[in-house]
Amino acid sequence: MPASNGVPLNWYLILSAILFCLGIAGFLYRRNVITVFMSIELMLNAVNLSFVTFSYQFKQVDGHIFTFFVMVVAAAEAAVGLAIILTVFKNRQTLQVDDVNSLKN
Amino acid sequence: MPDNFLPAGVEYLRILPEIILTVAGTLIMLLEGLAGDSVKTRNGPGYLALFALVAAIPASLVAGANPGFAFSNLLVIDGFATFFRVLVVVVGILTVLVSFQYLRRENASSSEYFGLILFSVTGQCVMASSNELIMMFIGLEISSISSYVLAGYLRDDKRNNEAAIKYFLLGSFATAFFLYGIAWIYGVTGTTNLDQIRYALLSHDVASSSILVGVAASLMLVGLAFKVSAAPFQIWAPDVYQGAPAPISAFLSAGPKAAAFAIFLRLFMTSFQPISGRWAPFVWSSALLTMVVGNFAALTQSNIKRMLAYSSIANAGYVLVAIATHSAIGTAAAMFYLAAYAFMNVGAFAVVTHFSRQGERFVNIDDLAGLGWKQPVTAALFSVFLLSFVGVPLTGGFFGKFYIFKAALDGGYTWLAILGLLNSAVAAYYYLRILVVMYMKEPGESCENLSPLAPGVSLALWGSALATLVLGIFPSVILNFARGSATLGR
Numbered sequence: 342m343p344a345s346n347g348v349p350l351n352w353y354l355i356l357s358a359i360l361f362c363l364g365i366a367g368f369l370y371r372r373n374v375i376t377v378f379m380s381i382e383l384m385l386n387a388v389n390l391s392f393v394t395f396s397y398q399f400k401q402v403d404g405h406i407f408t409f410f411v412m413v414v415a416a417a418e419a420a421v422g423l424a425i426i427l428t429v430f431k432n433r434q435t436l437q438v439d440d441v442n443s444l445k446n
Numbered sequence: 447m448p449d450n451f452l453p454a455g456v457e458y459l460r461i462l463p464e465i466i467l468t469v470a471g472t473l474i475m476l477l478e479g480l481a482g483d484s485v486k487t488r489n490g491p492g493y494l495a496l497f498a499l500v501a502a503i504p505a506s507l508v509a510g511a512n513p514g515f516a517f518s519n520l521l522v523i524d525g526f527a528t529f530f531r532v533l534v535v536v537v538g539i540l541t542v543l544v545s546f547q548y549l550r551r552e553n554a555s556s557s558e559y560f561g562l563i564l565f566s567v568t569g570q571c572v573m574a575s576s577n578e579l580i581m582m583f584i585g586l587e588i589s590s591i592s593s594y595v596l597a598g599y600l601r602d603d604k605r606n607n608e609a610a611i612k613y614f615l616l617g618s619f620a621t622a623f624f625l626y627g628i629a630w631i632y633g634v635t636g637t638t639n640l641d642q643i644r645y646a647l648l649s650h651d652v653a654s655s656s657i658l659v660g661v662a663a664s665l666m667l668v669g670l671a672f673k674v675s676a677a678p679f680q681i682w683a684p685d686v687y688q689g690a691p692a693p694i695s696a697f698l699s700a701g702p703k704a705a706a707f708a709i710f711l712r713l714f715m716t717s718f719q720p721i722s723g724r725w726a727p728f729v730w731s732s733a734l735l736t737m738v739v740g741n742f743a744a745l746t747q748s749n750i751k752r753m754l755a756y757s758s759i760a761n762a763g764y765v766l767v768a769i770a771t772h773s774a775i776g777t778a779a780a781m782f783y784l785a786a787y788a789f790m791n792v793g794a795f796a797v798v799t800h801f802s803r804q805g806e807r808f809v810n811i812d813d814l815a816g817l818g819w820k821q822p823v824t825a826a827l828f829s830v831f832l833l834s835f836v837g838v839p840l841t842g843g844f845f846g847k848f849y850i851f852k853a854a855l856d857g858g859y860t861w862l863a864i865l866g867l868l869n870s871a872v873a874a875y876y877y878l879r880i881l882v883v884m885y886m887k888e889p890g891e892s893c894e895n896l897s898p899l900a901p902g903v904s905l906a907l908w909g910s911a912l913a914t915l916v917l918g919i920f921p922s923v924i925l926n927f928a929r930g931s932a933t934l935g936r
Contacts, residue, residue, distance in 0.1 A: 384622035391629040444685045
């Protein structure tokens with residue numbers, strides 16, 4: 342594969358797996374809602390990297406198209422998500438996930 | 447360019463329900479700007495939504511009468527898709543009926559609300575008929591993103607906010623897992639079409655990368671387990687169903703869940719059917735854990751919405767038992783159970799909507815004390831749903847459980863069927879406790895000033911109760927249809 346200029350495709354997949362795991366770690370360990378949300382976006386972009394890599398490998402456009410769909414959905418999700426975060430902040434004056442815990446038995 | 451580049455006319459017919467729902471939803475959003483939010487026009491969007499949903503039922507049947515693929519095999523319209531389309535549309539109708547009074551009571555605007563319900567149902571219809579991982583993903587997201595907004599619809603209510611943020615964060619997290627699974631399946635098989643994935647898994651080329659297939663399937667299983675609130679990924683469900691507006695809790699625990707089970711069944715019974723021996727142990731262990739966690743946590747709840755949330759988790763466990771059998775009988779049993787469950791669950795939440803009053807003040811089980819004497823009809827209808835949850839004969843819940851445990855026995859999961867039965871015995875305790883509170887306790891102050899049933903709620907309650915009884919007395923009508931369409935591995 343001359344166009345890859347010597348960078349093996351596996352490396353992209355490994356990078357994508359690392360990014361995905363970083364996203365999971367961020368989701369689980371960060372306490373700020375915005376950072377948690379960014380971690381989810383990181384996971385989605387890791388997926389995009391995998392799609393593009395596979396698509397390049399197969400010489401198909403399916404993966405590229407899938408990436409566009411993921412980007413559009415991520416944008417819609419960001420719009421809704423930030424609006425929800427805003428209402429939470431308006432009512433509670435906090436962005437810490439641990440403070441949003443009034444629902445209990 | 448292929449000569450069939452433009453879709454044939456019949457393909458539009460096959461997505462008629464989605465077209466109707468999307469047009470009506472968009473119209474509602476547009477009309478809001480024109481009509482303003484005066485009291486006179488307040489119910490307009492609701493009626494339009496109701497009309498569109500009712501029209502979507504014959505549209506689904508027309509689509510189902512013209513089975514086949516649509517849009518380059520992106521969608522497949524078969525009996526299975528028709529079944530779930532009609533189911534989610536009916537759940538939409540019941541939710542809209544319950545919502546009229548709720549929105550008036552909470553003094554909330556209604557156009558976005560009904561628009562979002564229509565969009566969410568559209569997404570669920572797409573999920574039911576998807577034949578391609580891309581469509582599954584898009585349907586799932588259309589349904590989920592609308593649901594995130596609906597869960598937090600009353601913007602100034604802290605409980606709504608909390609439900610929305612938890613639903614949103616955990617839902618998106620789950621979607622990311624599902625997507626990463628799709629990416630790896632695409633990487634291993636080179637396709638996202640469900641049938642072609644199946645052929646690829648049957649061939650020998652893929653056998654060499656069986657670990658990667660397993661990883662991909664597990665990632666998708668994790669994503670779907672989140673969506674159907676299966677243990678150990680059920681933590682969001684109690685908070686979301688407790689915090690969301692009561693009609694939306696009804697909707698979320700019936701519609702999106704049924705649609706998520708639809709893609710679960712289609713994916714695992716079509717694409718991953720060749721490796722069913724490998725995923726079945728994960729599904730049955732999750733089923734067992736889900737039943738135990740749901741039922742035992744529900745025992746100690748005092749908030750009725752939270753109790754119904756745990757009950758909804760436990761019920762997802764029963765459906766997973768049916769899926770674990772990975773047989774056509776199991777699929778039919780799961781379909782029947784999801785239909786029976788949808789009616790009793792929406793009915794129960796409709797009673798909660800009616801009883802809780804403005805601001806959802808009365809949501810404790812003890813508040814229901816004496817309801818049997820104050821409003822005998824409401825209490826009697828509620829009893830039908832509760833008895834159906836318990837699985838008393840002549841209700842849909844009985845045959846639902848019966849077919850699931852029968853499928854488990856036929857599939858050689860005798861011990862799983864026994865543990866499931868023991869679980870339903872535990873569950874009987876917390877459902878019957880409500881009956882005891884309603885009929886054997888003196889009415890307290892919570893029963894004072896209880897308004898009579900609003901027409902919409904009344905219609906939804908009678909409709910759900912009737913459906914629950916019909917499923918319990920003539921189960922073969924639905925079951926035969928489910929059996930006829932349960933053979934997904936083509």
